[in-house]
Amino acid sequence: MKVIKKIAKLLLLLFVAIQFFRPEKNINQGNHLAGFINETNPPENVKTILTHSCYDCHSNNTEYPWYNNIAPVSWWLSAHIKDAKAALNLSDWDNYNKGQKDRKLEEIIEVIEKGEMPLKEYHWMHQEAGLSKEQGEAVLEWARRTKTLYGLGPLPR
Numbered sequence: 694m695k696v697i698k699k700i701a702k703l704l705l706l707l708f709v710a711i712q713f714f715r716p717e718k719n720i721n722q723g724n725h726l727a728g729f730i731n732e733t734n735p736p737e738n739v740k741t742i743l744t745h746s747c748y749d750c751h752s753n754n755t756e757y758p759w760y761n762n763i764a765p766v767s768w769w770l771s772a773h774i775k776d777a778k779a780a781l782n783l784s785d786w787d788n789y790n791k792g793q794k795d796r797k798l799e800e801i802i803e804v805i806e807k808g809e810m811p812l813k814e815y816h817w818m819h820q821e822a823g824l825s826k827e828q829g830e831a832v833l834e835w836a837r838r839t840k841t842l843y844g845l846g847p848l849p850r
């Protein structure tokens with residue numbers, strides 16, 4: 694029993710100690726999506742879908758849930774956001790060249806077709822984030838139409 698108590702105390706101490714290590718937050722209150730919105734011109738329903746289901750991970754601003762204040766959850770979220778932004782950061786749209794924009798839209802089409810995004814873990818706490826068939830189709834329709842802006846046609850498979 695003594696040993697178990699000691700271990701429990703140690704774990705508690707460890708849990709308290711890790712709370713001091715806070716990852717930097719992904720917050721930007723400015724107009725960071727203006728470039729993307731102006732150029733790709735998503736209709737209102739697609740804008741709403743992107744806001745509820747994608748921007749938290751794929752833009753420079755995350756609406757954090759309360760449990761982000763607890764390590765190690767905060768570390769886990771931070772790592773996810775970092776990976777997501779490395780793959781696709783819609784706040785950085787202006788910095789992608791034509792070919793990259795075309796590729797990003799192709800990837801958006803792919804992940805929506807395959808139902809891979811938003812990530813499964815995100816649904817646990819954001820039940821409204823999963824896309825219905827109609828919502829998926831609205832995003833696909835917009836993405837396919839927008840891809841023609843960059844004039845490169847479908848990519849070779």
Ligand code: HEC
Nearest residue numbers: 746747749750773776777780781800801804810811812815
């Ligand atoms: C909870 C965070 C999260 C949410 C929400 C999310 N994503 Fe992602 N997304 C990721 C992560 C993490 C990766 C990187 C995955 C990897 O590298 O395997 C990624 C990768 C991608 C990629 C690149 C895929 C590739 O082939 O490299 C695209 C495109 C994408 N997401 C689109 C979306 C769209 C569109 C939405 C909204 C419908 C969305 N994501 C919502 C976390 C998220």
